[in-house]
Amino acid sequence: KPPIKTPKAEPTLPACIHQTVYVPVHRTTEVQDARLRLPILAEEQQVMETINENPIVIVAGETGSGKTTQLPQFLYEAGYAQHKMIGVTEPRRVAAIAMSKRVAHEMNLPESEVSYLIRFEGNVTPATRIKFMTDGVLLKEIETDFLLSKYSVIILDEAHERSVYTDILVGLLSRIVPLRHKRGQPLKLIIMSATLRVSDFTENTRLFKIPPPLLKVEARQFPVTIHFQKRTPDDYVAEAYRKTLKIHNKLPEGGILIFVTGQQEVNQLVRKLRRTFPYQPPTKDVAKNGKESEDKKEETKEDADSTVEDPKELEFDMKRVIRNIRKSKKKFLAQIALPKINLDDYKLPGDDTEADMHEQPDEDEDQEGLEEENDDELGLEGESGMESGKRQPLWVLPLYSLLSSEKQNRIFQPVPDGCRLCVVSTNVAETSLTIPHIKYVVDCGRQKTRLYDKLTGVSAFVVTYTSKASADQRAGRAGRISAGHCYRLYSSAVYNDCFEDFSQPDIQKKPVEDLMLQMRCMGIDRVVHFPFPSPPDQVQLQAAERRLIVLGALEAANTEKTDLPPAVTRLGQVISRFPVAPRFGKMLALSHQQDLLPYTVCLVAALSVQEVLIETGVQRDEDVAPGANKFHRKRQSWAASGNYQLLGDPMVLLRAVGAAEYAGSQGRLSEFCATNGLRQKAMSEVRKLRVQLTNEINLNVSDVELGVDPELKPPTDAQARFLRQILLAGMGDRVARKVPLADIADKEERRRLKYAYHCADMEEPAFLHVSSVLRQKTPEWVIYQEAYELQNGDSTKMFIRGITAIEPEWLLLYVPLLCNIREVREDPAPRFEKSSGKIYCHVDATFGKSGWDLPLGEV
Ligand code: ADP
Ligand code: MG
Numbered sequence: 001k002p003p004i005k006t007p008k009a010e011p012t013l014p015a016c017i018h019q020t021v022y023v024p025v026h027r028t029t030e031v032q033d034a035r036l037r038l039p040i041l042a043e044e045q046q047v048m049e050t051i052n053e054n055p056i057v058i059v060a061g062e063t064g065s066g067k068t069t070q071l072p073q074f075l076y077e078a079g080y081a082q083h084k085m086i087g088v089t090e091p092r093r094v095a096a097i098a099m100s101k102r103v104a105h106e107m108n109l110p111e112s113e114v115s116y117l118i119r120f121e122g123n124v125t126p127a128t129r130i131k132f133m134t135d136g137v138l139l140k141e142i143e144t145d146f147l148l149s150k151y152s153v154i155i156l157d158e159a160h161e162r163s164v165y166t167d168i169l170v171g172l173l174s175r176i177v178p179l180r181h182k183r184g185q186p187l188k189l190i191i192m193s194a195t196l197r198v199s200d201f202t203e204n205t206r207l208f209k210i211p212p213p214l215l216k217v218e219a220r221q222f223p224v225t226i227h228f229q230k231r232t233p234d235d236y237v238a239e240a241y242r243k244t245l246k247i248h249n250k251l252p253e254g255g256i257l258i259f260v261t262g263q264q265e266v267n268q269l270v271r272k273l274r275r276t277f278p279y280q281p282p283t284k285d286v287a288k289n290g291k292e293s294e295d296k297k298e299e300t301k302e303d304a305d306s307t308v309e310d311p312k313e314l315e316f317d318m319k320r321v322i323r324n325i326r327k328s329k330k331k332f333l334a335q336i337a338l339p340k341i342n343l344d345d346y347k348l349p350g351d352d353t354e355a356d357m358h359e360q361p362d363e364d365e366d367q368e369g370l371e372e373e374n375d376d377e378l379g380l381e382g383e384s385g386m387e388s389g390k391r392q393p394l395w396v397l398p399l400y401s402l403l404s405s406e407k408q409n410r411i412f413q414p415v416p417d418g419c420r421l422c423v424v425s426t427n428v429a430e431t432s433l434t435i436p437h438i439k440y441v442v443d444c445g446r447q448k449t450r451l452y453d454k455l456t457g458v459s460a461f462v463v464t465y466t467s468k469a470s471a472d473q474r475a476g477r478a479g480r481i482s483a484g485h486c487y488r489l490y491s492s493a494v495y496n497d498c499f500e501d502f503s504q505p506d507i508q509k510k511p512v513e514d515l516m517l518q519m520r521c522m523g524i525d526r527v528v529h530f531p532f533p534s535p536p537d538q539v540q541l542q543a544a545e546r547r548l549i550v551l552g553a554l555e556a557a558n559t560e561k562t563d564l565p566p567a568v569t570r571l572g573q574v575i576s577r578f579p580v581a582p583r584f585g586k587m588l589a590l591s592h593q594q595d596l597l598p599y600t601v602c603l604v605a606a607l608s609v610q611e612v613l614i615e616t617g618v619q620r621d622e623d624v625a626p627g628a629n630k631f632h633r634k635r636q637s638w639a640a641s642g643n644y645q646l647l648g649d650p651m652v653l654l655r656a657v658g659a660a661e662y663a664g665s666q667g668r669l670s671e672f673c674a675t676n677g678l679r680q681k682a683m684s685e686v687r688k689l690r691v692q693l694t695n696e697i698n699l700n701v702s703d704v705e706l707g708v709d710p711e712l713k714p715p716t717d718a719q720a721r722f723l724r725q726i727l728l729a730g731m732g733d734r735v736a737r738k739v740p741l742a743d744i745a746d747k748e749e750r751r752r753l754k755y756a757y758h759c760a761d762m763e764e765p766a767f768l769h770v771s772s773v774l775r776q777k778t779p780e781w782v783i784y785q786e787a788y789e790l791q792n793g794d795s796t797k798m799f800i801r802g803i804t805a806i807e808p809e810w811l812l813l814y815v816p817l818l819c820n821i822r823e824v825r826e827d828p829a830p831r832f833e834k835s836s837g838k839i840y841c842h843v844d845a846t847f848g849k850s851g852w853d854l855p856l857g858e859v
């Protein structure tokens with residue numbers, strides 16, 4: 001017989017059949033009953049057979065079919081958690097926490113065995129068998145353990161969301177799975193999606209040579225009637241309110257789920273609905289009556305403003321974080337202690353005057369929508385509604401990712417007797433969390449997205465229409481228990497013409513420099529060739545590479561071996577260790593002098609957390625007079641003169657962190673945050689990040705032990721000057737120069753351009769944001785943290801915020817790669833500096849493509 005020809009080493013994956021061992025789980029009957037109602041239970045056998053026999057499987061099924069909560073349990077019962085862990089990644093922190101808790105509950109296992117880990121916290125222990133985590137956390141783990149040797153299965157959940165990290169994980173795991181297989185320690189990969197749009201995974205042969213099998217879980221879905229509006233109102237929050245009133249007043253029982261775009265809108269709508277339909281707990285005991293409803297009121301009040309939370313929570317979280325870091329870092333060496341803040345130094349001017357600082361009342365108390373409506377609009381003629389006149393209480397709950405997990409969990413708890421459930425949510429409820437008992441969905445049809453310019457990195461926060469796929473997901477939430485209704489607050493014409501079919505994967509929308517650096521440090525030299533499910537475009541990758549070169553994280557192009565991408569520098573290696581954007585990593589790496597580290601840590605932590613300062617009364621887009629925001633004047637005084645003032649908006653953040661610490665030590669944190677316009681939740685994140693960064697530095701920089709020094713005073717004037725330079729080193733590509741007003745004759749035009757700046761390499765002028773403490777000074781040369789564009793009628797206007805003044809002669813030293821040297825001067829003569837062994841000479845130079853003349857400077 002001729003030998004059978006085997007096809008040449010095409011890495012076909014031999015089926016690695018898992019030997020099932022039954023591991024019993026003891027569930028309560030209540031849990032068991034609920035599980036049996038889930039569609040995926042009916043498919044358990046087929047699902048498990050496919051997984052046992054294939055290294056990679058894709059599972060697609062409607063939201064709510066039981067993928068996230070049940071699959072880990074199937075795997076556990078089949079013995080996958082016996083020797084190694086089952087890892088589940090979620091793009092959202094909310095989901096990682098909520099799902100780990102739910103699964104622990106269903107399986108009757110302690111949280112030490114079914115645990116979660118997100119960027120700042122977690123409850124993972126050595127006993128953990130099932131680990132829920134954010135996708136970013138798993139990516140970091142791959143950096144230290146490429147083969148993921150602690151896991152037997154990785155489930156990538158919510159892959160349809162196409163978050164950047166999940167996409168990268170798919171690419172990496174497509175290589176890790178065969179590697180693990182070669183070593184005889186097979187790893188299973190399960191990709192889960194709520195939509196059937198998985199062709200980027202199945203048909204991409206660069207990713208998987210053999211397309212993995214696709215399992216569809218059929219969900220029992222009741223029909224949902226879709227109602228479009230005739231017109232598409234701009235004020236969709238008001239419209240959502242109106243619609244909800246109508247549904248509640250007219251339509252039969254069933255929960256209402258409302259989709260708006262962001263946390264502020266959620267809170268605004270929740271407040272309004274609660275005011276219209278106050279909830280009074282039924283009480284039998286007259287004597288207790290008064291007190292109980294007091295309590296309830298307290299709770300509702302607190303709840304309406306999600307930023308107010310128990311100050312003790314902060315302390316508690318801190319300890320937990322420290323415990324966890326201690327546990328998870330084997331190499332733990334230095335003591336973790338934040339530099340203590342010298343409290344009395346942080347007493348801020350005006351700290352004692354608080355009278356006028358309380359929250360403004362909601363502007364509109366109007367009861368629009370309460371007037372008699374006709375039922376036509378609800379499309380429900382004939383169905384009997386509530387008796388008119390009788391106001392049933394509405395149990396209104398907010399839901400968004402920054403909400404504490406206890407409060408999030410309320411959506412799963414029983415609704416008080418006689419109430420109707422009403423959840424106001426961001427798109428968290430679209431696929432990650434399934435809320436029970438929803439019959440009516442009110443969909444504003446919009447979402448908040450941050451769009452980036454691929455070249456300049458300028459971002460714009462825009463509210464855009466969602467995709468058709470998202471709109472259908474949202475509608476689907478109404479059909480879980482019985483036939484439902486979805487009220488779309490837009491017309492069918494808008495749906496057909498303005499909605500894209502699917503939203504683009506994140507990786508094609510966002511700047512990718514942190515990702516690029518992370519991948520390069522992992523040894524992936526040619527990021528261009530990486531098997532992305534959908535690759536970011538060339539322009540974006542090139543822009544990221546350029547930015548990393550300017551930062552000094554990658555070598556400036558190697559002229560000899562042009563086929564090799566620029567290598568990662570030592571600085572780049574250090575930068576990538578920090579869990580913050582590369583530019584902030586560089587700032588940390590540079591501040592290892594002049595005792596600046598503790599300040600840079602504070603600054604970087606505050607700058608990395610979104611929206612630390614509340615901007616009430618001023619929208620991001622309004623260019624109104626300074627002082628219009630009640631907090632602005634106060635903040636102005638935090639950076640009043642000298643280098644404090646020149647350090648500008650970051651100085652305000654630095655003070656805020658210090659002063660919040662002071663207030664916290666006095667047990668006045670919530671109050672302090674409220675009176676100074678700080679988001680308490682953000683402050684606690686800043687704190688967690690400070691701990692993490694401090695620890696990272698103690699771990700990596702051998703001759704520094706941060707935190708043993710007793711107290712952190714506010715920086716001296718000289719230190720503040722250094723901080724300006726360090727900020728410049730990180731933000732060198734974000735330099736702006738004031739538009740010269742002297743040459744402008746027209747008075748009107750001069751007024752228009754009072755706050756205008758030219759950003760290097762951009763055509764349009766950008767305006768200093770109204771919140772900036774440097775608006776009064778308008779220094780000639782500045783750097784900014786963020787530039788963004790806003791729609792203003794037909795035109796757009798660009799703003800810059802997070803402003804720091806710099807000196808132009810620093811540019812040659814800190815951002816040499818963006819300077820062009822025209823001439824080296826002989827006079828003044830070059831000078832030799834003994835201590836550094838360097839020769840300095842004076843040069844004539846310009847900055848950036850715009851060719852701004854720099855003052856004669858030394859290099
Ligand atoms: P999928 O991942 O397919 O979207 P899930 O596994 O998340 O589905 O949800 C399955 C079911 O479990 C849903 O009906 C959901 O309402 C329910 N569920 C999830 N978390 C909780 C919880 N904390 N309490 C009660 N029910 C929950
Ligand atoms: Mg899920």
